[in-house]
Structures are given as structure tokens and as C-alpha cells.
Amino acid sequence: MHSDALVLSGRAFRSRLLTGTGKYPSREMIPRVIDASRSEIMTVALRRVDFSSGGDNILDAIPRHVTLLPNTSGARTAAEAVRLARIAREAGCGDFVKIEVVVDDVFLMPDNHETLRATEILAKDGFVVLPYVSPDPVVARQLEDAGAAAVMPLGSPIGSNRGLRTRELLRIIIENARLPVIVDAGIGKPSHAAEAMEMGAAAVLVNTAIASAADPVGMARAFALAVDAGRLAFRCGCGAERERAVASSPLTGFLRDM
Amino acid sequence: MEIVINGKTEHVPVVDLAALVKWKGLRPEVVVVEHNEKIVRRKDWAETRLAVADHVEILSFVGGG
DSSP, X not given: OOTTOEEETTEEESXXXXXXXXXXXXXXXXXXXXXXHOOOEEEEEEEEOOGGGTOOOGGGGSOTTSEEEEBOTTBOSHHHHHHHHHHHHHTTOOSEEEEOBBOOTTTOOBOHHXXXXXXXXXXXXXXXXXXXXXXXXXXXXXXXXXXXSOBEEOSSSTTOOOOOTTHHHHHHHHHHOSSOBEEESOOOSHHHHHHHHHHTOSXXXXXXXXXXXXXXXXXXXXXXXXXXXXXXXXXXXXXOOOSSOOOSSOSSOOSSOO | OEEEETTEEEEOSOSBHHHXXXXXXXXXXXXXXXXXXXXXXXXXXXXXXXXXXXXXXXEEEEEOO
């Protein structure tokens, strides 16, 4: 396997770009986005069938080699999240689950407390749990202890494209982390993704920024490049920030009267 | 008989889950069914008889982040 693999619960992935399947103008873009981004993990949601439209199935559009990450969006409590996770697993989606428990309809802020409770239950039940949370370093540690496979703190609100507004807390979480940290939500541009990787995030999850781009397939490729660049920069050691200038060219031997 | 499907009370002319899915015009491979808060596997649909006031949830996977 690749020497810098992303490892989630013992499973290794080459790509550190997770992608979503929401908001695409057409589903046929999804396999092309996977091809351009080389993403290996894609989120999906579960909803009541709309009988007037005969039952959608986004799974038809997702290439078979991609690991499905069903989310529990719609859940307002831990109990609802657990129920959705079990339905997804029963449907043959695999063991991965993104816990998403939201009661705030304006900012879509996750309920960290309910998410932690759902994590405890689902981890014991053998799921590979990826909890989506507000960046609280204390909760991040508790999620690790509860058996999560990674922690997924938000950069800024879902779909806002505002980037890493929560960067100071993300920094603390990454420094304390014993598990992969996947920045999820609010990443609006490839440069945001690169920044998250430079900071030491293990991966990023991007949906809106790709799906809503004028050219989603092109944007998917841009994000893949950004994640690779940021990860390489992190591994190669970025220079420190300084208050003052430090000249890059020699300060002696100038061609003039000194 | 009258049952609740996806939160709405409906009168259905069928007696088991497999027939219900078919009656609704759905592809069995793309839906997941919960009967009275219990997930029922597709292979067990035909044997799962419906009773008055049963709660059935029929779900499918959709795009999401």
C-alpha cells in the first residue's frame, strides 16, 4: 500500500479527499467527479421515498470501488442517528457512517452532545464512525475515547464556502489528535483544502464547493491537486512565520558605493 | 386496510411488504423498508404481513454531503 495512506479503522485509502453527492445539477457527473478527484469515499443520505417520483437511488451513480459513507442527516437526536445508521448498514452500505445530528436550521450546527452519544452506541455496534462536530477540542478527545475512527470538525457552516473560520480550534484539535482529523463543511475553494492539509489535517470532505462549481468535474480535479499539495507541504515542513523580514538574497557585495 | 406509510395514513389493497413495494411501483433493489420501527430485509418482505395501523417507512439513498 501507498506509504502515506489515510487509515480509518484499519482500512487504508490513497486519497485524502472525501466527497459528497449532494447538490449536483445531474447525477451523471458523479462518476466523472470521482474520476477527476480520485476520491475513494463518498457521502450519501437516506430519505423517505417520494412516491410521485418512483424512488431515487443515488447508489446507481457511484462507482463500485468507492466506499460509501452514509450520513445521518435528518437526525435530531442520537437515537435517530443510530436508527439511520442501522438502516444504512442493513441496506448493504457497509460499516462506515458519518454521524450528523443537527437541530439548528439556520447554521446547521451539529449537536456535539447527541453526536457523542450516537458515537458511543454505534462504535460498540461495530460501525466505523466518523462524527461531524463543531470544533470543540474537549469533545474531539471524548469522541476518540468513545471509539470514533476519526473526528470531523467543521471549517465553517455547511454550504457557506467560508473556509477555515474555525482554524484556531482546528489547530488545537489537530495538535491533540490521536486519530485522523477530517475537516468537513465550509471548504469553499481548493486553497481552503490546501490550508487544512498544511495544518496537519488527515483529510478534507468537500461537497458544495465541487457540486456547485460552474465546472464540477474541473473543480474536483483542482481540489485533488490542492489536497496533494497541502499534504506534501505538511510532510516537507513549512517554514515558520516571522514578524519581520529576513532577506532572501545576500546582504553584501552590492554593486554600488558603500 | 389502513396503514401509515412514510408518516401518512393510506388505504392499501395488499397484505404483505413485498406486495406493498410492488403496489407503490418501486424497484425493490433501491429501497429500504422499516416495519413498525424494525428494519426488514428484502428476502423477508413477502413473509411480513401487514396489520391495521402498522407503521411502514420506505426509504432510499439520495445525494447528500
